[in-house]
Amino acid sequence: MTHEEKCIRPRNERTAPVKTPSQALFVRRLLRWYRRQGRSLPWRRTADPYRILVSEVMLQQTQVDRVLPKYREFLRRYPSIEALARARVGEVREVWYPLGYNVRPVRLWGIANEVVRRHEGRVPAERAALLGLKGIGPYTAGAVRAFAFRRRAAVVDTNVRRVLQRVFFGRARPDRQVWALAERLLPRHPYDFNQALMDFGALVCTARAPACARCPMASLCRSYDRFGRGPAGVRAVRAVRPERARPAAAPAPGRRAV
DNA sequence: GTCCCGATGT
DNA sequence: ACATCAGGAC
Secondary structure: OOHHHHOOOOOOOOOOOOOOHHHHHHHHHHHHHHHHHOOOOHHHOOOOHHHHHHHHHHOOOOOHHHHHHHHHHHHHHOOOHHHHHHOOHHHHHHHHOOOOOOHHHHHHHHHHHHHHHHOOOOOOOOHHHHHOOOOOOHHHHHHHHHHHOOOOOOOOOHHHHHHHHHHHHOOOOOHHHHHHHHHHHOOOOHHHHHHHHHHHHHHOOOOOOOOHHHOOOHHHOOOOHHHOOOOOOOOOOOOOOHHHOOOOOOOOOOOOOO
C-alpha cells in the first residue's frame, strides 16, 4: 500500500472525504485555472432547475458550440416546465432539430409532464427521483443536483473521465473507480469544481492533442510522460493520440492508455 | 455490447 | 469518405 493510499478514509455523509496531497493540489490548481480560463456559459448564469435540466439534456453527447443557439431558442419557445409540458411532443421534436439523438426531446417532454403531474412542477433534487425519470442517467442526475441544487454530487462525463484517468490513473479504469475518485475530489462547494473539470477536459486535457505544454497539472499527471513531454523528455514534442502511442502490435488488455 | 443523430475536421 | 464528439436505454 502506497503512502497516498493510506491517507484514504471511508466517506462520511457529513464531512468531506480526506484527500491525498496530490488530490488536494489538483483541486486547488483546477479552481485557480477555472477562475482565469473558464468559459462563460448561459446555463452558468441561471439558478432555474428547469433551465439547468434543459441544458444538461442538450449537452448529452453534444458539444457546447452546437447547444448554445438551440438552448436560447428552446427556452424562448418553452420558458417554463409547464410550457414545455403543454406543448405537442411533435413540435418539441421539430424545435430540437438539428441537435440529433431525437429521442432526447421526446424524453425531455415526458420528464416535464412527469414533473408537473407528480412533483408539483418542481424538478426533484434527490438522486433516486431523478434517475426514475426516463432520459436522466447518472451523469444528468449528478449535473442537476450539483448545478441546480448545489448538492455535493459528482459529475462524470467523457471529459471528466478522461481527465481523471490521465492525471490519477494513467490508464483506463472501470467507471465505478472514476466515479469514486470524482466523489472523493469534491470540495465543500462542488459547483465550480464540476464545471471546472468539464471545461478543463474540453479546453486543455482534450481527447486529441492535449495541451500539456500549458497544463497546470503536468507536474502531478501520471500521463504527462505518455505524451512525449515527460520530465526526461528531451525528445521530440509530439502530442500523439494515446491510442496510437502503441503501434499495431497487440496492446496489453486492460492497460490501454487514456 | 448496440443503437441513436448531425456538424465539423481531416 | 471517415472519425470524432458534455449519455442513456435496452
